[in-house]
Amino acid sequence: MAHNSSLLAQLQQAGVVDAEQTQRLAQHGSPWWLQLLLGFAAWIASLLIISAFVGPLLAMADNDLVRLFAAVSLLGAALWLARQHHDFVQHMSVAIALAGQGLLVYALYELSDNNDELARYSSAFISSVILFSWLNPLHRRISLTIATLCLLSLVNSALLLALISNLLATLALVLWCSRSHWAGFDYASRIKSLLEVITLAALGLTLIGQCLLVFDSSSWLDNKLDVARALYSALGSVLLISTVFWLSRLATVPSRLALLSVTTLLCVLLYPASGLLVSSALLLACFYGCSQRWAVLCLLSMLFAISQFYYSLELNLLHKSGLLAVSGLLLLAAWLLLQRYQRRLV
């Protein structure tokens, strides 16, 4: 926490902010771990509220319209509470809004003769609409996550999954790399929430893509797994090479050539481990976007991708071992090169 104070002191000394704003900035925001704990508490509270309402509603009137009315009332109350500037009320609005959303989806599910597809669409739609209300960033993130999960659960084509995964990864890369540009926009806070959810979804989907055979053990995807895996790998390689190409634009020509050569070789070697390639690209983009926390998450995703690679069935263990050994030696050679020439680079 100390670095905020030193940064604020430097800003105040340079005349960028005045004393009053320094005080406000020092008190603003809460750390990520507190947001995570709060999100968890809000989710539990919303489940309890739903449990409290569903029973009496069923007992009083087993009527979908009554449930719809209760859900809309909860959402209305949540929106009203969200306008009050108090931490407790803000927190309460998140839990009540989540409960309202849940109850609304349940009522629509019942109204549509238990059509779960329609319920998932409506859940995604409601979450997206609520995104444009004045609910706080915590609720925005939870809503976006719900919408993303609902929409992704509707995909039952492996090819489409591969395309969406890489599309999301591309979007995340572009947004992380242009963070300093969009940070100035009025709706930057919304873009940030979207970026965080997209990055999480891209990491999750790319790991799923690497183990499509295991993931599709109950054959709910269509039978084009081989093409989808190839698409995952090809697009993942393109993403990694493009990211390195763009990030190294200010480097000298020989350094850039060396970087691109190493990256291309890695892409060729680790072609079957698409999760590793996309996670690496996202790691670089998050680092460029100055977020070390997200870079660490990408690193964890890379470790997971390596451990999952052990179980992938398309190559035998000896083949995979060879690929990993050559890739490791390539990275080691790159590190030795860096040790030798890094003084010239700074």
Add this chain to the structure above:
Amino acid sequence: MENLRHANQLLQWREQNQLSASQLQQASARHPLQPAAADWLAQANLILLFGAMVLLSAAVIFFFAYNWPLMPYLGKLALAAAAVSLSGIVAVLSPPNCQARRAALFACSIFTGALLALIGQTYQTGADIWQLFASWAALITPLVLLSKSRASYLLWFLIIELALWRYLDTRSRFWLLDNAEKLALFSLLNLLLLLFAEFALQRLGVRQHKPLCWLTALALLLPLSIGAIIGTWEAEYHVNLISYIILAGLMTLWYFRWQRDLLIFALLLFSAIAVSTMLLGRLLEGADSFFLFNLLALYVIASSAGATIWLKQLLQESRHGA
């Protein structure tokens, strides 16, 4: 990396409309909003070296996992021992406290596990998997101590956790949480790891050891709180509930009064909210469900909001104190 943290904070403030665009522009003159060449180099050094070690170690493990019907046992063992020796020699030859030494010791720790697995597989020792993890953890202890690296300690902690998990899982399914004693034993080991992380790591020369303390605290509080939550309903788990109350009380004293750590304190607060919610539910067991669930929801909202407000105040105090 201080520059990067400053840039991230400035961007966050701007994203939350706390700074104007012109203020961000002014601030960016002093604090660039992108990583500098030195940041890239530091990151590249770390990622390339540890990435190489992880990939090479994985390659060795995959290699031995492959079925080698024609290769003699001694040949396999010699290969695995060569990998351990080679990484050991690199570690010995590298200057002390440098990245290369830490990376070599990390790789040596992983290769040791591969060698042990190979011995078990070759000679069919009949040992349980927990014995493999336990001996692996014991054998790499000197390497981990020498490395003074967080990655090596994290690996060591993970192997110890796995050893205990598999040990508890040998007779019945531990993941079903069907045994109060096992849950208490698991909590006890995690308490020892937390004590080690808190008191020994810094003295052993590990820099920035706090993330390891946070992880061990989380690993302790999870089984402890789960045991306490079940303990509010089942008499068999009362020991877990009592040990939770004692340990959580002591930890609160330590992390609030003597060695303030707000992240662990927050974990304690929220685990207390979870346990007390269950206790409240138990106390009002016969009440009307509409009243009970709404009361519990209100309690969760009120207590977590209260905890947040308090934690924010404490954060302010720590910022001013820093």
